[in-house]
Amino acid sequence: MRAVVTAQTRDPGPSRPVPVIEIRNLHKSYGSLEVLKGVDMVAPKGHVVSLIGSSGSGKSTLLRCANLLEDSQDGEILFEGEAVRWKGTGLARHPADKAQVIRIRTNLSMVFQQFNLWSHMTILQNVMEAPVTVLGRPRAEVEEAARRYLAKVGIGDKCDAYPAQLSGGQQQRAAIARALCMEPRALLFDEPTSALDPELEQEVVRVIKALAEEGRTMLLVTHDMRMASDVSDHVIFLHQGRIEEEGPPDRLFGAPQTDRLRQFLSATA
Ligand SMILES: Nc1ncnc2c1ncn2[C@@H]1O[C@H](COP(=O)(O)OP(=O)(O)OP(=O)(O)O)[C@@H](O)[C@H]1O
Numbered sequence: 719m720r721a722v723v724t725a726q727t728r729d730p731g732p733s734r735p736v737p738v739i740e741i742r743n744l745h746k747s748y749g750s751l752e753v754l755k756g757v758d759m760v761a762p763k764g765h766v767v768s769l770i771g772s773s774g775s776g777k778s779t780l781l782r783c784a785n786l787l788e789d790s791q792d793g794e795i796l797f798e799g800e801a802v803r804w805k806g807t808g809l810a811r812h813p814a815d816k817a818q819v820i821r822i823r824t825n826l827s828m829v830f831q832q833f834n835l836w837s838h839m840t841i842l843q844n845v846m847e848a849p850v851t852v853l854g855r856p857r858a859e860v861e862e863a864a865r866r867y868l869a870k871v872g873i874g875d876k877c878d879a880y881p882a883q884l885s886g887g888q889q890q891r892a893a894i895a896r897a898l899c900m901e902p903r904a905l906l907f908d909e910p911t912s913a914l915d916p917e918l919e920q921e922v923v924r925v926i927k928a929l930a931e932e933g934r935t936m937l938l939v940t941h942d943m944r945m946a947s948d949v950s951d952h953v954i955f956l957h958q959g960r961i962e963e964e965g966p967p968d969r970l971f972g973a974p975q976t977d978r979l980r981q982f983l984s985a986t987a
């Protein structure tokens with residue numbers, strides 16, 4: 719997609735490529751509950767950024783705001799340098815341009831904890847659905863891509879099965895194939911392994927690692943510190959809606975600077 723140049727679009731200069739996602743000073747409340755209290759975050763192209771933190775710290779909310787599934791009350795969200803346009807302020811702030819929202823959202827594919835596959839469709843139909851109906855791509859071309867992505871995540875033999883006939887790990891890999899088939903600019907994962915038994919979890923971790931190695935841009939919310947440590951270029955520790963600490967995984971996990979992160983890591987070890 720071509721970045722639209724607007725008054726709000728800032729040129730980062732030749733030394734810094736335009737990130738896929740950039741968030742500046744984001745504030746988000748649910749009624750009187752302030753959940754995000756001024757968060758800045760950058761997901762450069764080809765990088766994996768993980769979000770960690772206690773339950774309720776705002777990780778899912780940040781991911782949903784980045785994907786424009788949630789409104790936010792203040793701050794900026796930029797997709798490939800293009801700032802989301804807003805109308806209104808505070809709790810009345812909403813995106814001003816529906817077409818822009820759809821364009822950004824279709825370029826950011828989300829994978830959820832609970833897979834969210836259609837139970838009445840086969841795995842192949844699930845993977846083909848959005849590229850055909852939302853993007854209007856030719857069915858034959860999408861089927862070829864869907865089969866290729868299902869093979870890539872290791873379930874090429876499950877095309878004609880229904881979700882209920884698959885294990886949790888297989889269903890989550892189908893959900894990842896479905897996200898890939900949209901040919902997104904970035905993948906957003908919200909606890910992709912949390913609903914799985916440990917042995918099934920590893921199947922999914924392997925797929926996510928392979929995607930990281932091929933240079934996919936990913937935002938990953940996870941409770942799995944080992945996965946965050948293995949796949950991330952950058953890790954953000956959220957605490958009560960603020961970034962308490964962030965950095966490369968070696969430093970964050972190997973030499974945490976704040977008491978809160980030290981406490982969090984010892985509680986999750
Ligand atoms: N739709 C909503 N309406 C009201 N409050 C919400 C809503 N969604 C989230 N919250 C609140 O916002 C805060 C942050 O929630 P969020 O789901 O982002 O946390 P999280 O870090 O993803 O936690 P977890 O690790 O448990 O998934 C919590 O206090 C939660 O209760």
Ligand SMILES: [Mg+2]
Binds near residue numbers: 777779
């Ligand atoms: Mg969450």
